[in-house]
Amino acid sequence: MPRVPRQTQALISRDEVAILALCNGIVLILVGLLRHFDTRDFDVFYASARQLTAGQSPYAGIGSLNTNPPHLVAFMALFAQWPLSVAYWAWTAMSAAALGWAVHAIMRARRLSLDLPVCAGLLNGGTFSQLAGGQVAWILAGPMTFAWLAGDTLVAGLLVGLCASVKPFVALFLLFLLWRRQWRAATGMVMALVSVGVVGIGLLGLPMYREWALTLAHLNTPHHPGNGALFGLVARVMQPGALQWITPDAGYRIWACAVLLALGVGAMGVRGATRDAQWAIVLVTALLISPLGQAYYLALAVGPLWATLRLARWPRWSIGLIGFCWWPNLLTTPEPPTAVWQLLPYGFTCAAILTLWALLIYCDRVGASVRPRPDQSVHRAADGVDRRQQTFKRDWFGDAGDGV
Helix, strand or coil: CCCCCCCCCCCCCHHHHHHHHHHHHHHHHHHHHHHHCCCCHHHHHHHHHHHHHCCCCCCCHHHHHCCCCHHHHHHHCCHHHCCHHHHHHHHHHHHHHHHHHHHHHHHHHHCCCCCHHHHHHHCCHHHHHHHHHCCCHHHHHHHHHHHHHHCCCHHHHHHHHHHHHHCHHHHHHHHHHHHCCCHHHHHHHHHHHHHHHHHHHHHHCHHHHHHHHHHHHHCCCCCCCCECCHHHHHHCCECCCCCECCCHHHHHHHHHHHHHHHHHHHHHHHCCCCHHHHHHHHHHHHHHHCCCCEHHHHHHHHHHHHHHHCCECCCHHHHHHHHHHCCCCCCCCCCCCCCHHHHHHHCHHHHHHHHHHHHHHCHHHHCCCECCCCCCCHHHHHHHHHHHHHHHHHHHHCCCCCCC
């Protein structure tokens, strides 16, 4: 009798990984919130907005830690009219509503289900930082999801440009749009950046934007364990009084070389990829080359990541991604690392983002091909997505033209 070949089984199934990640994420986020709830970045944003409403510089005193641009500080001045606790919970509720709307829009446009892996994906270290710190990321997830669903349209470019005016690392999308010759979206992005700049300078004054630029230049927090950017790895070994293995000049040269390498590898990954994978790769690449690449900004690509990773066959090495992403750095402090062993927990976030980046770019080469699983039909799914995306654009944008 002919021998029946033995079928190899994965070390652990996708759903089992999701259950472990979900339980792990819930426990760690609850512990992290109880431990870090009193050290919120929102308090800095709130104080900065209060200073603006009082006619003072929003980047003086505690505001020197604020990396948000003046026009966002002016928007947050609306919340500064309330007591701090009320303002924080109102901001958190608005952030959760924006992310919830983005998830609903993705499910509606792409007919995706909120299964265990997706729930586990939402409970990551970035979620901990968002809830504990009151960040801006979840609010920006709304317009970025709109832009992703809108295709190569002027509205899509306007929304991405609006997000780039708040978080400059998103400006990498402009190079992507120009390279892919998506002229309408690129035009809209330039229009948004110019309009926000002109209106902001006209209302708030050019000196305030200069103060913001100086604040970004002198900010000394890249060593923070939540920084998943490449510069975070370099900054942790060039801190005076801590681990100063290299000089700052050498560190900046290393970072510049790493940025060029990441851009080159990211461009290779974008070429020939699906549009969903392209958006995910561009956003993750932007986080890596940014001086401050926090994990909660992955929410800006929740749609592309969801649409791309749901089709991936999970290799064993990607299980490491689960462990890294769901670790909110409870063994670290905001201070620079002073011992060699501390570099490991300080680098968890960067390791997670690098793993995710490699999964998106090199999935075909390492055996985790981003292809539908055997029980799915590629052509039927693609046709359905195209029809639903056109319906979404007619509902929200009118006759938006064909998506790219």
